[in-house]
Amino acid sequence: MADVSANVTIDSIMGRNGLEKWIDACVQLTKPAKIRWCTGSKEESNEFISEMLASGELVQLNPETYPNCYLHRSNPNDVARTEKVTFICTPTRDGAGPTNNWMSPENAAENVLPLFKNAMNGRTMYIIPYLMGAPDSPFAIAGVEITDSLYVVENMRIMTRIGNTALEHIRRTGKFSPGLHSLGDVNPDKRFIMHFPEDRAVWSIGSGYGGNALLGKKCLALRIGSNIGRNDGWMAEHMLILGMEDPQGNITYMAAAFPSACGKTNLAMLIPPEIQKNYKIWTVGDDIAWMRIGEDGRLWATNPEAGFFGVAPGTSYDTNPNAMDTSHSNSIFTNVALTQKNEPWWEGMTPTPPDGLIDWQNRPWNPENGPAAHPNSRFTAPTSQCPNLSPHYNDPKGVPISAIIFGGRRAHVAPLVYQSLSWNHGVYVGASVGSETTAAAEGKVGMVRRDPMAMLPFCGYNMADYFGHWVEMGKNIPNPPKIFHVNWFRKSADGKFLWPGFGENIRVLRWIAERANGRGEAVATPIGYMPANGALDLTGLQISDEAMAELTSIHKDEWLAETEDTGVFLNQFGDRLPAEIRAEFAAQKQRLS
Numbered sequence: 001m002a003d004v005s006a007n008v009t010i011d012s013i014m015g016r017n018g019l020e021k022w023i024d025a026c027v028q029l030t031k032p033a034k035i036r037w038c039t040g041s042k043e044e045s046n047e048f049i050s051e052m053l054a055s056g057e058l059v060q061l062n063p064e065t066y067p068n069c070y071l072h073r074s075n076p077n078d079v080a081r082t083e084k085v086t087f088i089c090t091p092t093r094d095g096a097g098p099t100n101n102w103m104s105p106e107n108a109a110e111n112v113l114p115l116f117k118n119a120m121n122g123r124t125m126y127i128i129p130y131l132m133g134a135p136d137s138p139f140a141i142a143g144v145e146i147t148d149s150l151y152v153v154e155n156m157r158i159m160t161r162i163g164n165t166a167l168e169h170i171r172r173t174g175k176f177s178p179g180l181h182s183l184g185d186v187n188p189d190k191r192f193i194m195h196f197p198e199d200r201a202v203w204s205i206g207s208g209y210g211g212n213a214l215l216g217k218k219c220l221a222l223r224i225g226s227n228i229g230r231n232d233g234w235m236a237e238h239m240l241i242l243g244m245e246d247p248q249g250n251i252t253y254m255a256a257a258f259p260s261a262c263g264k265t266n267l268a269m270l271i272p273p274e275i276q277k278n279y280k281i282w283t284v285g286d287d288i289a290w291m292r293i294g295e296d297g298r299l300w301a302t303n304p305e306a307g308f309f310g311v312a313p314g315t316s317y318d319t320n321p322n323a324m325d326t327s328h329s330n331s332i333f334t335n336v337a338l339t340q341k342n343e344p345w346w347e348g349m350t351p352t353p354p355d356g357l358i359d360w361q362n363r364p365w366n367p368e369n370g371p372a373a374h375p376n377s378r379f380t381a382p383t384s385q386c387p388n389l390s391p392h393y394n395d396p397k398g399v400p401i402s403a404i405i406f407g408g409r410r411a412h413v414a415p416l417v418y419q420s421l422s423w424n425h426g427v428y429v430g431a432s433v434g435s436e437t438t439a440a441a442e443g444k445v446g447m448v449r450r451d452p453m454a455m456l457p458f459c460g461y462n463m464a465d466y467f468g469h470w471v472e473m474g475k476n477i478p479n480p481p482k483i484f485h486v487n488w489f490r491k492s493a494d495g496k497f498l499w500p501g502f503g504e505n506i507r508v509l510r511w512i513a514e515r516a517n518g519r520g521e522a523v524a525t526p527i528g529y530m531p532a533n534g535a536l537d538l539t540g541l542q543i544s545d546e547a548m549a550e551l552t553s554i555h556k557d558e559w560l561a562e563t564e565d566t567g568v569f570l571n572q573f574g575d576r577l578p579a580e581i582r583a584e585f586a587a588q589k590q591r592l593s
């Protein structure tokens with residue numbers, strides 16, 4: 001390795017020589033002024049928050065209406081995940097595959113590691129042991145994040161189980177994911193999010209933003225986690241988990257993958273409209289699912305997180321009352337606007353903006369400067385505060401999944417709901433997911449891109465092998481979930497959403513549950529099974545027959561073009577693409593022509 005520091009070896013900085021040696025190496029490299037182990041205690045949190053209030057890193061929100069809630073404003077150059085500078089560092093380029101940025105571990109050591117040199121000069125290094133998953137769960141995986149950002153510490157405290165529980169787990173198992181994070185000088189040109197699957201290691205520099213800096217989430221639970229899952233025969237997925245209880249008290253559990261900022265949190269926390277009130281949704285998770293084959297031959301899912309990092313804009317007491325209630329205390333708001341009453345506000349929270357707003361950049365709000373809250377502004381809130389939290393949220397073995405749902409944001413093409421013809425066809429459906437880009441990642445918003453299983457930015461290895469892992473899992477699950485695709489975002493010719501969405505989505509979930517449980521009427525189409533006439537309960541819904549017809553229509557020309565586009569995407573994997581996926585692609589094309 002280049003002359004990073006005489007005492008820092010690759011083995012030690014990768015954590016190969018254990019926790020103590022890794023921490024020593026990080027200290028040698030970053031040269032912090034102080035070192036602070038995080039225990040997870042309430043006192044520690046109070047102290048850190050006081051410190052951030054004093055420095056201006058946090059603003060206290062109205063303690064009467066939002067007790068223990070704070071506003072954080074990011075550097076305006078650092079408000080979303082940066083996919084362009086996110087790398088998978090496998091020994092060969094093929095290991096990362098054509099959809100990931102790749103850098104060799106040697107190149108990373110040579111060119112990225114030096115950015116950490118003296119990066120914590122004059123700053124405090126916080127050492128955060130954390131656990132993803134319930135402490136007594138066979139799913140649980142421990143990590144240690146080293147960071148120089150107190151904002152990261154307080155977000156990790158909400159999003160994961162930090163402190164001594166995690167440390168005990170590490171001492172017991174001898175395993176941890178070493179994650180080194182520094183804000184550096186928050187310079188987009190020196191920003192890198194590096195993953196080393198062989199060592200479970202992550203280096204992140206130059207960003208304090210959510211998915212870039214809270215290393216338990218996308219970095220460990222998905223990119224590193226997907227590698228661990230492939231090797232150990234389970235799945236790490238970008239999925240919400242919910243349970244739908246029917247009037248007889250039966251609960252059907254479902255896992256759903258949508259890209260970032262496409263409504264996973266809203267669906268996970270859904271409250272049915274009055275007329276469907278004898279159905280109830282239980283939230284298990286809103287972003288990540290780890291799924292294993294249970295002894296009973298079903299697929300069981302757990303949510304490894306302890307908090308929600310939800311998109312604020314559009315969240316309201318109309319669209320998602322559970323999220324509003326969850327984040328009304330003990331929460332951190334990032335890049336939202338501030339009202340005169342010292343309360344958070346964002347577009348869509350109320351029909352009209354209150355007077356005298358301060359925008360997310362701390363300026364009196366002027367609509368000419370854009371929205372008051374950043375489109376990717378967020379709330380970080382404890383899962384435990386969710387009013388409809390499933391009693392099985394902490395269950396070490398998770399919940400049994402009967403339906404897997406894929407979806408995206410599509411103004412055209414994709415109908416409201418369809419079911420795959422088989423597991424492998426379902427894997428093809430997942431692999432072909434297209435979605436319009438959102439503000440959750442940097443880049444242009446609203447462009448349709450292929451985002452297989454909503455994992456394009458999060459799959460930590462060659463996506464062809466990931467499809468292969470799905471096919472393999474299908475062979476090994478005696479009683480696999482049924483696979484579906486939904487689209488809440490279809491628009492009419494005049495650009496209006498055709499489906500009301502939100503609570504009304506219960507109607508679609510009901511059909512999915514019926515199908516998953518071997519009931520529910522369907523008709524076969526070239527792309528899969530669709531609800532038969534009358535199979536969706538539309539009682540009391542104000543929707544025209546024309547809108548329903550468009551929502552459930554399949555335009556052949558559009559679908560042929562869609563399939564061609566999927567083919568172009570899949571072709572980039574060459575011979576590595578599993579034969580099963582190639583066969584499903586060919587069969588779908590055949591059915592359409």
Ligand code: SAT
Binds near residue numbers: 211218260261
């Ligand atoms: O910023 S995060 O990656 O944590 C949220 C998201 O984009 O899904």
Ligand code: MN
Binds near residue numbers: 238
């Ligand atoms: Mn996500």
